[in-house]
Amino acid sequence: MTSLNQAPAGVPLVALAQIADGGFAEVEAAIDGVPESLILYREGDAARAWLNVCPHAGRRLDWAPGQFLKSKDGLLVCAVHGASFELAAGQCVAGPCRGEALRAVAVEVRAGMVMLP
Template identity: 65%
Template structure:
């Protein structure tokens, strides 16, 4: 994302993101409201735009409801593309090799913030 992302914007409490699970939030990025997919691994949280690089569709099968494969990948509900959860790279499906657009986050005092 560009430098137009306002850092320090509070997104949600860390407790709202289940450990080894997903949570959805809306944030204003570059002047547009965007839905983000948050994934938590202990005290670390990663975020990506909720947009599959294959066809530009949302990844969730229902608002805020995401599929996780047995292998531990985020799965696009539309065409089945699978994304690893370290960097968001597609490891299987129609956009293999592409990646989700990462959004920088930080966790501080039990809260998740942009930037």
């Protein structure tokens, strides 16, 4: 039950336990009212999210829905032309859009769920 004093409950996206530690998941969610595909990345008890849109040519980064490439150096690699992104801020550190970045989406983990706040 909600009351006027309660903060909005947020939008649950996926259980954190569904994502391997150091792994990725893809979810669909409305961001600013627009349906978007999101990349979720789990690091221990935390999660980060970015729009699943590569700054190089605007394509999805996964080679099949939810299947993302991670290099041996721990970079997220776009399946289309190989742009490589570090996973702290989503900066492209190698490849055709070096210096650009994925668009971050704020998420939080509450009660074991990754949520939009």
